[in-house]
Amino acid sequence: MKLSPEQQKALEAQKEQCPFCKIIKGEIPSKKVFEDDKVIAILDINPANKGHLLVMPKEHYPIMPLIPPETFEYLSIKVKQLSKAVKESMLVFGTNIFIANGAAAGQQSQHFMLHIIPREENDGISMFDFEKIEIDAAKEAEAYKILSNNLPRMLKEVYKRFPLQRETAGALGNRSRTAGSSGFNAGAKIGYNKEELLKIIDMNPQLKQAIMKNPMQFRQMIPQNPQLKQLFENIDVNEIIETVSGKKMADAIDSEFDAPQADSSFEHDIRHDDKFKQIQDIIDINKQTRTADERSYPEDEENEAANDNDKQNDEDYDIFDVIDGNPKLKLLLIESPDVLKNKIEELSALKETFGDIDIDDLREQVIQRDKRRKNRQENVDEDNEKKEKSDDIEGLLG
Amino acid sequence: MAECKICNIINKKVEAKIIYEDSAVMAVLSDEPTIFGHILIFPKKHHLTLEEIDDKIVTQLFYVASYTATAIFEGLGAEGTNIIICNGKDSSNRYPHLVVDVLPRKTNDGIDTKWEPKKITPEDMDSVHGRIKDKADIINLSEDEKKQTNSPQQKQLSSADELVYEEDNYLVRHLNRIP
Numbered sequence: 001m002k003l004s005p006e007q008q009k010a011l012e013a014q015k016e017q018c019p020f021c022k023i024i025k026g027e028i029p030s031k032k033v034f035e036d037d038k039v040i041a042i043l044d045i046n047p048a049n050k051g052h053l054l055v056m057p058k059e060h061y062p063i064m065p066l067i068p069p070e071t072f073e074y075l076s077i078k079v080k081q082l083s084k085a086v087k088e089s090m091l092v093f094g095t096n097i098f099i100a101n102g103a104a105a106g107q108q109s110q111h112f113m114l115h116i117i118p119r120e121e122n123d124g125i126s127m128f129d130f131e132k133i134e135i136d137a138a139k140e141a142e143a144y145k146i147l148s149n150n151l152p153r154m155l156k157e158v159y160k161r162f163p164l165q166r167e168t169a170g171a172l173g174n175r176s177r178t179a180g181s182s183g184f185n186a187g188a189k190i191g192y193n194k195e196e197l198l199k200i201i202d203m204n205p206q207l208k209q210a211i212m213k214n215p216m217q218f219r220q221m222i223p224q225n226p227q228l229k230q231l232f233e234n235i236d237v238n239e240i241i242e243t244v245s246g247k248k249m250a251d252a253i254d255s256e257f258d259a260p261q262a263d264s265s266f267e268h269d270i271r272h273d274d275k276f277k278q279i280q281d282i283i284d285i286n287k288q289t290r291t292a293d294e295r296s297y298p299e300d301e302e303n304e305a306a307n308d309n310d311k312q313n314d315e316d317y318d319i320f321d322v323i324d325g326n327p328k329l330k331l332l333l334i335e336s337p338d339v340l341k342n343k344i345e346e347l348s349a350l351k352e353t354f355g356d357i358d359i360d361d362l363r364e365q366v367i368q369r370d371k372r373r374k375n376r377q378e379n380v381d382e383d384n385e386k387k388e389k390s391d392d393i394e395g396l397l398g
Numbered sequence: 399m400a401e402c403k404i405c406n407i408i409n410k411k412v413e414a415k416i417i418y419e420d421s422a423v424m425a426v427l428s429d430e431p432t433i434f435g436h437i438l439i440f441p442k443k444h445h446l447t448l449e450e451i452d453d454k455i456v457t458q459l460f461y462v463a464s465y466t467a468t469a470i471f472e473g474l475g476a477e478g479t480n481i482i483i484c485n486g487k488d489s490s491n492r493y494p495h496l497v498v499d500v501l502p503r504k505t506n507d508g509i510d511t512k513w514e515p516k517k518i519t520p521e522d523m524d525s526v527h528g529r530i531k532d533k534a535d536i537i538n539l540s541e542d543e544k545k546q547t548n549s550p551q552q553k554q555l556s557s558a559d560e561l562v563y564e565e566d567n568y569l570v571r572h573l574n575r576i577p
Contacts, residue, residue, distance in 0.1 A: 031527045034534040041534065043527055046515035050526050064464055076460035077453050078537070083485060084449045085533035090526070094489030097448070098511075101467055102478025105503040106511035119489040127511050128482060128490035130432035130499075140415075143435055144427055146473040147466075148417045151425065154469055155418060158461045161454070162422040 003066075004375065015060045020111035024058050034085075038071060039078045041116075048117050048125055051090040055079055056113035064101055064112055075114070083116050094119040096128055197235060201244055208244060215241045322353055323366055330366065337363050404495035408442050422455045423462055428499075430492070433509060435474045435502040437466055445496050447486045459498055466500045476502030480511060 003011065015021055023030045024040055031043040033053065044052040057075055061067045067075070083095045098115040100107040119125065152159070201207050211218050219237055222228045232240070323330050332340045337359050344350045344359075354362075406412040408424060415427040417437065428436040439462050441455050448456060467479035480501040484491035491497070503509065518526075 031523065033527060033530040034537065036538055043523065043530075047518065048513035049516060050518055050522065051530060053530070065468055072460065072464070073457045076457045079460075080448050080451075080453070080456050081537045082534060085537065086530060087449070087486070089529040089533040092486075092488070094484070094486035094491070096489050097481075097483040097485060099481040100478070100511065101471075101480070102476075102503065104476075104505045104507075105478030105480045105501075107478065119486070121488045123488075125490075125513060127513055128484060130490075130492075130509070132430045132432065133434075135431055135434055139434065140427065143474060144415045144417070147427070147435075147437070147469055148415075150473050151418045151466060151469045154465045155462060158458065158465065159418075159420045162420040162458060165419040165421060 011060070011062065014062065014110050018060055018109075018111050020056060020109060020113070021060050034078075034082060038074050041078075041082055044115070048115075048127075049119065049123055051086055051092075051118040053082060053086060053116040054113045055082055055116060056111055060110075061112045062110050064099065067112065079114055079116065086116055086118050090118045092118040092120055096125075098128075197232070197240060198243060201240070211241055211244045215245070319353070319357060319362065320366065320369060323362075333359070333363050333366060402444060402493065402495050404438075404440050404493050404497060405444050408440075417466075418462065420458075423458050425462055425466060432499075433501055433503075433507060435470055435476065437470070437500040439463055439466065439498040439500065440495060446491075446494055448483060448496060449485075451496065463498050463500055470500065470502045474502050476504060478503040 019028060022028045023042065032040060033043060034041040034055075038058060039055065040058055041053050041055045044054050055075070055078065057067060057071050059071065064072075079097060083097060086095055087093065096115070096117045096119055098117065117125070152164070201211065210221075219241070222232050222237060323333060329340075332343070341359050344354050403412070407414040407416075407426060414429065416424060417427060418425040421442070423439060423441050425437055425439045428438045439459060441451055441459060443451070443455075445451050451459075463481045467481060470476050470479055480499070480503055482499040482501070483496070484499075485496065501509070
C-alpha cells in the first residue's frame with residue numbers, strides 16, 4: 001500500500017504525537033523485555049494478566065496493511081518466539097495473541113501492535129470466550145461467495161510459497177477475468193442508502209456515464225441485472241438519476257478549468273481499484289472485459305483476437321497497462337516514437353499489441369496520465385501484475 | 399485425529415465452506431460463528447500451539463490472516479477486524495488444533511474486546527519484567543549459544559506443550575506467588 005503526499009504528511013504528524021514512538025526512542029520510560037533493530041516488546045501498563053506483552057515494529061505503522069512484507073514476516077516469527085518466552089517465564093501453557101485493526105475492533109493506539117496475553121484457568125479473562133450465534137444462511141452463502149473469490153486473488157503472491165490446493169474462481173490467477181465478474185464485492189451490505197449509492201456512482205465514472213447518457217435505458221437495465229437490482233434496492237431510482245445528472249452540470253463546468261481528462265484513462269485508473277472493479281463490470285455487460293493480466297503476452301493476444309469480437313474497444317485502455325508495465329517501451333514511446341514505430345513494423349508481437357493505434361496520440365495520452373498518476377494512490381495488485389508482465393515483454397524487446 | 403474437528407475439515411470428512419486452501423494452511427467460514435463473517439485459518443498439520451509450528455507456516459498463517467482481514471474489510475463492509483490466536487491450554491481455545499480467528503467488527507456489535515486491567519504491584523511488575531526479559535534474551539542468540547543456556551527445567555517445560563493435558567509445576571507456581 002502506498003500513501004498519497006497528504007496521507008504521508010498526516011502520518012508524519014501522527015508519528016510526532018505517538019507515545020509508543022516516544023517509548024521506542026526512550027523519551028518515555030517503559031519495561032522493555034525484548035528489543036532488536038526491527039521489533040520491540042514491552043510490558044503493558046494496563047495488563048489483562050501478569051506478563052501481558054505488547055509487541056510492535058519499531059517503525060510507526062498505523063494499520064497492518066501498511067507494514068512491508070519483510071517486517072511483517074519478521075514480526076510473525078518474533079511473536080512466536082516471544083509467546084514461547086512468556087510461556088516459559090510465566091509458567092503457563094496458554095497465551096492469547098490479539099490484534100485489533102480499527103477503533104471498532106478495540107484498537108486504542110495509532111501504532112500497530114500485537115498483544116501476547118498469558119492465560120491460566122480461572123484467570124478472569126472472558127474476552128476470548130466467544131458465544132456462538134445463528135447466521136442467516138442466505139447471507140452466509142453470499143459472504144462465502146465474495147470471500148472465496150477475493151481472498152485467493154489477493155493472496156496470489158503469498159500462495160506461491162505453498163502450492164494452491166483448490167481451483168477457486170479467484171485463484172486462477174493470470175487467466176481469470178476480473179474477480180468482480182464472478183463476485184459482487186463493492187459492499188456486500190444488503191441495501192444501500194442514497195448517500196452511499198451516490199458515492200459509489202461518483203467513484204465509477206463508467207456507471208455515472210451510463211446513468212447520465214441514457215437514463216431511460218439504465219432504468220430498464222436495473223431489474224434485469226441482479227447486481228444492479230441489489231444496488232438500487234429500496235432506493236428511488238429517479239431521485240438518483242436526477243441527482244447524478246444535476247451533478248453533471250457542476251462537473252462539466254469544473255472540467256473546463258481542469259487539465260484535459262481523457263475519460264477513458266481515468267476509468268482505466270479506477271479499474272485497478274479493487275473495490276470498484278465489480279461496478280465497472282456491471283456496466284460492461286456487453287463488453288468482454290479483461291484484466292491487464294490477460295493482455296500480458298502478445299502470443300496470447302493472437303489467440304484472443306481469434307475468439308474476441310470486442311478487441312478494438314479494449315485495446316485503448318489495456319495499452320496503457322502494457323506501456324506502464326514496460327519501462328523500456330514507455331521510454332521509447334516518449335523519447336523516440338519514430339524508433340518505436342519502426343520496431344512495431346518489425347516485430348509482429350508489437351504489431352498485435354499496438355494495432356492501429358496512433359503512436360503520437362498515444363504518446364500524448366501517456367504523458368498526461370503520468371502527470372496525474374503522480375498524485376494518485378496506486379494499488380498493490382497493480383504493481384504486482386506489472387512486475388509479472390514486464391519480466392516477459394522486456395525479454396521480447398531485448 | 400478422529401476427535402479433532404478441524405482435522406476432519408482438512409481431511410474433507412466434514413463439509414465446510416473453504417475460502418482458501420494451499421498446501422500448508424486453510425481458511426474456512428466458521429460454522430460456529432461468533433459474528434457474521436467469522437473466519438478460521440489453520441495449518442493443515444495438527445498442532446495445539448503456535449510454538450510447535452514451523453516458522454514458514456507461521457508466517458503464512460499471519461499473511462493469510464492479514465489478507466483475510468483486508469478481504470473482510472472490503473468485502474463485508476466491516477469497520478474493523480480482530481485477529482485472535484488462542485494458543486495452548488486454558489487460552490479459551492475452542493479446538494485442540496491451532497486456529498487463527500479473524501472477526502469482522504462494527505461499533506456496537508455486541509462483542510467486547512476490552513479487559514479489566516489487573517492491579518499489579520510494582521515489585522510484581524519488576525519480577526515479571528526480569529523473568530520475561532531473561533527468557534526473551536535467548537531469542538536472538540545463535541543455536542550453539544542456545545544449547546548452552548538450555549537448562550533441564552526449560553526442556554521439561556517446552557515438551558509440556560506437546561502433552562495435551564498435564565498438571566505440572568504447581569509447586570513452583572505457588573512459590574512465585576509468595577510476595
